Amino acid sequence: MKKGIKFHSIYYRFFVFIWLLAWMLIYRISLDKNGSFCLSGKCISAKQIPFLSIGVSLLLLLIFSFVGWKLSISQEGIYLKKIDLLVPWDEIESVSHVWINEANGRYARVMFFYNRKTLVVYRKSQKPICIYNISVLALYGIYFYNPKIKTNVISATLATLYNLFLNAYILYIGFIQGVKGLKFGVFLKLSIAYAIKVLVMPLWMVWYQNKIHGKYLLHHDHFHHRPSSNVIHL
Numbered sequence: 001m002k003k004g005i006k007f008h009s010i011y012y013r014f015f016v017f018i019w020l021l022a023w024m025l026i027y028r029i030s031l032d033k034n035g036s037f038c039l040s041g042k043c044i045s046a047k048q049i050p051f052l053s054i055g056v057s058l059l060l061l062l063i064f065s066f067v068g069w070k071l072s073i074s075q076e077g078i079y080l081k082k083i084d085l086l087v088p089w090d091e092i093e094s095v096s097h098v099w100i101n102e103a104n105g106r107y108a109r110v111m112f113f114y115n116r117k118t119l120v121v122y123r124k125s126q127k128p129i130c131i132y133n134i135s136v137l138a139l140y141g142i143y144f145y146n147p148k149i150k151t152n153v154i155s156a157t158l159a160t161l162y163n164l165f166l167n168a169y170i171l172y173i174g175f176i177q178g179v180k181g182l183k184f185g186v187f188l189k190l191s192i193a194y195a196i197k198v199l200v201m202p203l204w205m206v207w208y209q210n211k212i213h214g215k216y217l218l219h220h221d222h223f224h225h226r227p228s229s230n231v232i233h234l
Helices: 012-032 046-064 137-145 153-177 184-213
Strands: 005-008 036-039 042-045 069-073 077-080 085-088 092-104 112-123 129-132
Touching: 005 137, 012 046, 012 153, 069 137, 077 092, 092 137, 092 153, 092 184, 112 184, 137 153, 153 184
Parallel strands: none
Antiparallel strands: 005 069, 036 042, 069 077, 077 085, 092 112, 112 129
């Protein structure tokens, strides 16, 4: 299906944020030492690091925003590219956007933890479909074409804004304010806020959707648990 609004995977944003955190650490270390960062005999001023890291990040965001779309929303319904399936609007009961935690240590024996932003399409007579790493903007695309479909657009939007604000504040502290002047009380509040983002919010989202639609959604732990077979995973 070529028509409609296409949505791409946002998984790359996780690695872009890690990239920014790494450069933020390099920036703070460079300021504390000689004011420059050197690698293989080439040096850049510490003052250039924020512009370089943010510039590269914006370029990556722009490039990957147009690579490998996963679903398309149109007047006919929701088209899923991977399985070549069109789900008509009259077969959809509701659509929700939730965060499903993934604990994964399969790659290079490195443990990482990630909130997978997941679009869940609940169908009237068949298994729900989970499309992972999709922006909350997909709910607005659904509302544009079919405003009668039930969604959790308000709570999902608030959760996304909370996430964006928290990440931006962390980068602000690292690149602009500096960690030396950070009070312990502020650090404690920031830690609690991040724990809420990583643990409390995903657990609440999944619990609430399971309460409404049945226990379909599970958090993923590749060491002990496999994803639920009661849904289609994309």
